Amino acid sequence: MKHFRRTAAVLAALALVVGGASVAQAEPATVNIDAGGPGDATFAPDSFGTGGLVDTKPAAAPSLANWRAAHPIPTELWHTSRYLESSYVVPGLTPGATYEVRLYFMDxxxxxxxxxxxxxxxxxxTKVLTDFDIIATAKALGADGGNNFGLEKDFTAVVGESGTVTIDFIRGKEDQPQVNAIALVPVTP
Known part of the structure; x- marks a missing residue:
């Protein structure tokens, strides 16, 4: 966690001035969040989120965690989630940089x-998913029964002057939203 905070602090600085010369800030860094979970070596523990509750997949429930994931993540990250209406405000991003926002879902x-x-x-x-149904989407993609199949949805965000990206999970037609993991990955030109 210490390394994660240090990286965010470095990215929050817009520029350094050394000996009268301006030095550009470090390259944008990837931010990985284990929604509802403790994290691992590659994903930070649930950070930057407000609202909602956390849940853990029952041990006996089977799963195909990285099914249809373009960017696979460790299986254990799929087994925790944040559900109910919630928001993540991810700080320390590079203003003006483009990030791919990867959202991971398993119901x-x-x-x-x-x-x-x-x-x-x-x-x-800006709404990027409307009337999203994790299980119906998995079934439409060929999942047998749609039970416990992990899906990844990717979007692009350009970071504003605040250096943050806000992701809102909004109650829709039925029950409550859920997310298992979030990754913000810099897009190289």
Missing amino acids: WYFKGKSGMRIFDVAIDG
Whole structure:
């Protein structure tokens, strides 16, 4: 966690002045968050989130964690989540930089039943997912039963002057939103 905070502090600085010369800030860094979980060597513990509650997948429930994930993450990260309406305000990002926002979803609670959890997601105030149903999406992509299949959804965000990106998980038509992990990865030109 200490390294994670140090990286955020470094990225928050816009420029350094050394001996009268301006030195550009460090390259934008990736921010990985284990939503609802303790993190691991590659993902920070649940950070920057407000609202909602955390949950853990029952040990006996099977899962295909990185099914349809373009950017696989460690399996144990899929087994925790933050659910109910919540927001993540990720600080320390490079103003003006473009990041790929990777959201990871797995719904073990409704045991393969579509239409039980339908919600919206907004990034910096713009809806990027409307009426999103994790299980129905998995079934539409070919999941057998849609039960405990991990999905990844990727979006692009340009960081404003504040150096933050805000991700809102918004209650929709049915039940509450849920997310398992979040990654913000700099897009290289």
